Amino acid sequence: MSDAEGSGSYLDAPRIVHPPPGPRSRELLADQARWETDAVAYSHYFPIAVRSARGSTIEDVDGNRFIDWVAGISVLNLGHRHPRLTAALETQSREVWHALELPTEARVRFLKELEACLPGTLRNNARIFFTVTGGDAIETAVQLADFAQQRHGTLTFSGAYHGVHGGAVRLTSGRRYHTDSPFVGGSVVRVPFPDPYRPVLGADEGAAGTIAYLEHLVNDPASGVDSVSAVLVEPILGEGGYVVPPDDFLPSLREFCDRHGILLIADEVQTGLGRTGRMWGVEHSGVTPDILCMAKTIGGGIPLSVVAYRADLVKELPRGFHLGTYRGNPLALAVGTEVLKVLREGDLLARTAHRGAALMDRFRAMGERHPSIGDVRGKGFMVGVEFVNDRTTRRPWGDRAKAMRSALFARGVLMHTAGAWDQVLRFMAPLTIEDELLERGLLAFEDALESLDGPAGVPAGHRVKVPSSVPGWHPSAGPELGLPGPSHPIGPHPGADGETDDA
Ligand SMILES: Cc1ncc(COP(=O)(O)O)c(C=O)c1O
Incomplete structure (x- = not known):
């Protein structure tokens, strides 16, 4: 390589x-x-x-x-300290580090590069909103959808993780994230994600069960759902367990949204920027969302997140619609431009x-x-x-x-x-x-x-009992004591370059 x-x-x-x-x-x-x-x-x-x-x-x-194999939870799709990102960071660090929202060369270069990378009809037809974290981008996207629709209400999925900021935590589905948050509540309704391994709404019908359930939520006046402005979806569940939905799921969801005048928000915080083998997770199904959220790899490790939305979604947003001192940091934008270029090339x-x-x-x-x-x-x-x-x-x-x-x-x-x-x-x-x-x-x-x-697996009825994670690791103890170590000694491999310097 x-x-x-x-x-x-x-x-x-x-x-x-x-x-x-x-x-x-x-x-x-x-x-x-x-x-x-x-x-x-x-x-x-x-x-x-x-x-x-x-x-x-x-x-x-x-x-x-x-x-x-963690890569900062998908932040480092190009690895640690990729030489081109390092060069971009060094160059930018000699120019300007923080400029609020004033245009810089770095900012405009990033906007141009991003526009060329967006999926489907968002390409050349998007407006960009800078944010700082994934949760921040999601909150902005939902706020934007509600503003554009002049109504509230978000449909999200079981297993979804959209962050734990005050607004984002109510969109995230895990109970464990809600118990300690004062911000839970509001108009969020969760729908079972179509999980082929653990189906809830019909095993053999692709996404049909999920779509039928969504139809019920919006059509039945007694469903308990009063209004919906957007559906928020991860193309593949991330924190929810890397669940790949059936192929017809996103196209059917797009149709459902169009039928009911509901906006489709794709959370590409984890699936985006090459992770799935395409630039965007939605590209596997040819679906274009109305709003697309990206974070993690877009800054290559420097905090940056972005919301791209259909240019015709809202005529005009009030000045200062969503705020944050660090949005669009020049160092992150300089690195981000290189991230996009490296992903697009080769x-x-x-x-x-x-x-x-x-x-x-x-x-x-x-x-x-x-x-x-x-x-x-x-x-x-x-x-x-x-x-x-x-x-x-x-x-x-x-x-x-x-x-x-x-x-x-x-x-x-x-x-x-x-x-x-x-x-x-x-x-x-x-x-x-x-x-x-x-x-x-x-x-x-x-x-x-x-x-x-054991080498041939564990026969039924002979399960190996292993300790679960030690709650609260203590510096004097190993991470999970008593677990078998490597069967082969671990050391430098024959043929490895044996480099030790940090160049
Ligand atoms: C799909 C998805 N959305 C949103 C978030 C939240 O991002 P952040 O931790 O930057 O707020 C994450 C974080 O893992 C995520 O995986």
Whole structure:
């Protein structure tokens, strides 16, 4: 892979020289625990302190090197410190860092590039609203839809995650996000997402059950839904467990919206910018939303989010309709322009589609030997491996997915869970990951599976009991103690470049 496509990973990863967390990581984790809020979550899943990161790898302060299949939760679709993004950031840092909403060269370059990348009829027919985070973009989109329609009411889906800001948390479906929020309520109605593995509204009919239910909500005066301005949907459920809906879902949803004068908002915060092997998740079905929200990879790691909406949606928005001091930060916009260019050039997206399909085949082959894998699904580099402790009942096995996360961590591979029960391990590596790191990650995955299931999987009735996540990791303890370590020693791989510098 050429530098322009984002090479530069530590090619000797995974390299475990001090079983994590190593001594220096423990010290920094303890310092963090002393001063930061208890609410910090990720350092419990991956208890290391980071020294540096390159491409698809992270080095901790003890010299361990991890293959990064988390990518900042899809923020780093082009990996850590892609050379072209670094160059754009350095150049912009010598010009201007913060300019409120005043036009800059960087801002206009970004707008032009983005316009050329938008899906379907939004291309050359969109207005852009800058925001800062994913949740911020979603709130703005819903506010915009309600303003355009002059009515309230949003339909969202079970399993949906749209953020936890005051306004966004009511659109997110998980109970766990509502219990601690004072902002829940308002006119949000949730509809079962069409999940082929766990169907709620009809198993064999594609999206028909979901659409019939939506029709009922808007047509039946006694449905309890008084007014609807928009439907908000993730093309593939992200935090909800990487659920790929049936092919007819988005086209049917588009038709439903058109029939009833309802706006379609696509939340592409996780699916957008190449993650699924196309620039946008909606492009797999040829659907154009009225409003499209993007975040995460659009700033390449610098906070930036964007709402693109049909230019004819509203004649005029009141000045200061939605505010935020940091919207459209010049550093983020300079990086964002390069993100879009790199994604558009070359064959990165096609390669992602192709490599993602091959990867799913590999996970499925492991599923043939390991009945704890109930389902493998996804598109491009958005791949979910669902764990069940009984394939017939499909009972979700969150503890097994979390044990896998820990076993992979011990082997130097970072992979995170998703799903209502944390039962899905999700692959979201940078699209630029080198083939050899992909291969080594897969070997570690199989090794971790075997350490938990045994080489030929677990026969029914002989399930391995593993501890669930330790609630509240303590610096003096490992992440999930007592889990089997790697069956092969982990160290530099023959043929690896053995680089140690951080150039
Ligand atoms: C689909 C989706 N929408 C919205 C959000 C919220 O984004 P943020 O965490 O930047 O507010 C996320 C975050 O993971 C997401 O996955």
